[in-house]
Amino acid sequence: xxxxxxxxxxxxxxxxxxxxxxxxxxxxxxxxxxxxxxxxxxxxxxxxxxxxxxxxxxxxxxxxxxxxxxxxxxxxxxxxxxxxxxxxxxxxxxxxxxxxxxxxxxxxxxxxxxxxxxxxxxxxxxxxxxxxxxxxxxxxxxxxxxxxxxxxxxxxxxxxxxxxxxxxxxxxxxxxxxxxxxxxxxxxxxxxxxxxxxxxxxxxxxxxxxxxxxxxxxxxxxxxxxxxxxxxxxxxxxxxxxxxxxxxxxxxxxxxxxxxxxxxxxxxxxxxxxxxxxxxxxxxxxxxxxxxxxxxxxxxxxxxxxxxxxxxxxxxxxxxxxxxxxxxxxxxxxxxxxxxxxxxxxxxxxxxxxxxxxxxxxxxxxxxxxxxxxxxxxxxxxxxxxxxxxxxxxxxxxxxxxxxxxxxxxxxxxxxxxxxxxxxxxxxxxxxxxxx
Numbered sequence: 001x002x003x004x005x006x007x008x009x010x011x012x013x014x015x016x017x018x019x020x021x022x023x024x025x026x027x028x029x030x031x032x033x034x035x036x037x038x039x040x041x042x043x044x045x046x047x048x049x050x051x052x053x054x055x056x057x058x059x060x061x062x063x064x065x066x067x068x069x070x071x072x073x074x075x076x077x078x079x080x081x082x083x084x085x086x087x088x089x090x091x092x093x094x095x096x097x098x099x100x101x102x103x104x105x106x107x108x109x110x111x112x113x114x115x116x117x118x119x120x121x122x123x124x125x126x127x128x129x130x131x132x133x134x135x136x137x138x139x140x141x142x143x144x145x146x147x148x149x150x151x152x153x154x155x156x157x158x159x160x161x162x163x164x165x166x167x168x169x170x171x172x173x174x175x176x177x178x179x180x181x182x183x184x185x186x187x188x189x190x191x192x193x194x195x196x197x198x199x200x201x202x203x204x205x206x207x208x209x210x211x212x213x214x215x216x217x218x219x220x221x222x223x224x225x226x227x228x229x230x231x232x233x234x235x236x237x238x239x240x241x242x243x244x245x246x247x248x249x250x251x252x253x254x255x256x257x258x259x260x261x262x263x264x265x266x267x268x269x270x271x272x273x274x275x276x277x278x279x280x281x282x283x284x285x286x287x288x289x290x291x292x293x294x295x296x297x298x299x300x301x302x303x304x305x306x307x308x309x310x311x312x313x314x315x316x317x318x319x320x321x322x323x324x325x326x327x328x329x330x331x332x333x334x335x336x337x338x339x340x341x342x343x344x345x346x347x348x349x350x351x352x353x354x355x356x357x358x359x360x361x362x363x364x365x366x367x368x369x370x371x372x373x374x375x376x377x378x379x380x381x382x383x384x385x386x387x388x389x390x391x392x393x394x395x396x397x398x399x400x401x402x403x404x405x406x407x408x409x410x411x412x413x414x415x416x417x418x419x420x421x422x423x424x425x426x427x428x429x430x431x432x433x434x435x436x
Contacts, residue, residue: 019175021184024212025247026309027281028154028186030075030119031059031068035220035255035285039081039130043099049287051081052099053107062288064114066296071305075154075186076111077119077283083132092146093122093133108151119154119186120147124170125161134161137170141177148181155187159194167191175210188252189214198237204244213250213281216241220254222262224394227271228345230254234278235318235327245279245315252281259286259295266395269373272298273341273398276308277316277329303372303400307331307339319360326353326391328360337402338362340369344391352390357383357401365403372398380404 033051043050048058060076063069084096095104108118122143125134135143135157147155157174159167171191178185189211195201197216207214217233220226230253234241245251256275258268275282284299291299298304316331316339329341340360344351357367362383369378378399381387389397 019179019187019210019212020248021179023184023186023248024250026311026313027250027279028075028213029072029282029305029309030077030117030154031063031073031284031286031288032075032077032079032119032156032255033285034079035222035257036260036287037285041081041096041099050099051078053102056107057110059288060111060114060116063116066288067300068288069115071300071302072309073282073284074115075117075119075283077121077154077156079121079156080123080128080130080158081132082121083128085132087133091139091142093135093143104150104152112151117153118151119156120150120152121156121158122147123158123160123162124166124174125159127161129158129160135170135174137166137173140170140173141180144174144177144181147185148178148183152183153185155185156190157188158190162194164195167194172210186212188212192216193218197233198240204240208244208246208249212248213252215252215254217253220257222257222260224263224267227257227263227267231274231343238317242315242317245313247311247313250279250281251315253278255283255285256299257285258299259284259288259291264394265294265298266392268295268298269398270343270394270396272301272304273372273396274329274343276304276398277331277339277341279308279310279313279315279331282308298373301372303370304398307333307372307400310334322353324351324353326351328355330360333400335402335406337400337406339372340399340401342389342391342397344393344395346393348393350390350392352388354386354388356386357381362401367401367403368406369399369401372400 037049037051037055040046040050043052047054049055056076056078063073063076082095082100084094088094111118122135123129126136127134155178171189175187178187189207191214192202193215217230220230234253241251256271257263258271310333312334314332316329318327319330320328325345327343327345329343331339333339342353364383367381367383369381371378391397
């Protein structure tokens, strides 16, 4: 593309109304079908797991009845493969009637009646990634209107089978079309991943004006190797990615795969901890009907969720990569607090890692550290005092670090955690936090 063409396209894009509908001031939380259930359309032989209305009603029931909704998990998101292969006579997308006999509006009402929100999937190419009808440039307006009329609350807009020019036009146009419906809808854009995820190919300032969240990197798979590759890419590129995130605009490293088949309990804690540090969307893709107690405890950990949902919305960073294959991650939080994660990339045995808060760039003073997964408060730490943590292979130790002045507040929160009541931070003006 020549410079004149690029200038013309950017001028066209600048006409887009910013997507400022007040949504997703903290990262979205919920459940999505894709990683666990993929494109299973065989409702005859696999009715419980196929992409049909029964699956999404089941997951809505579980979110509403098993304590998820109260923790903030509110979106039920349909991914690819929900559509009929043909649009209707008015040119509108329609669900496959044999798998969604009640239609999407009825499913939306079912989900809304349970205090939840409905998400749906579309793709701006000629076809979706799995070959279903796409939302080409000429169909963006009608599809946005259709989703609004159905009661959709969240759109994931993919980019398979499209080119760079179509993406440059289509993603802003969909933002404008969603705004024009008058219905507040969260807007998840897959644009960055199709152009490499990094500047100069991605203008994250502009992206934050038109999208609430965006996929930067490849799809997660149900394995520790996949999870590690995502963590590594985001950490290696954090100088470009971390400033892009904030309230209403989030980097999305993809779904939580906790409770599936590919992660150990320690690895599952690692994903939850690092998604909290990264201020990442907490969108599960698992079978909530058959979730073991360890996975449920990790996903419902109130402190990990509260760290993820911190209202300052500052994405954390990797501070250190030690020769011992221990990595340290840090995130500043409201009320002068912070979170630390000690991640082991080792494959042999638990490792005793020694450091001090001063070495991690904390100011002089006394602190306390709440162990997020053990649920216990460590002894008071002077910034200069050496501490030791034992980290399992491919596991984490996660701390919520706060000053002694916060001890009474923390004791109250700890009590609430033990009483299994909902934990949330009180929203307040951002206070001073340690700057690295």
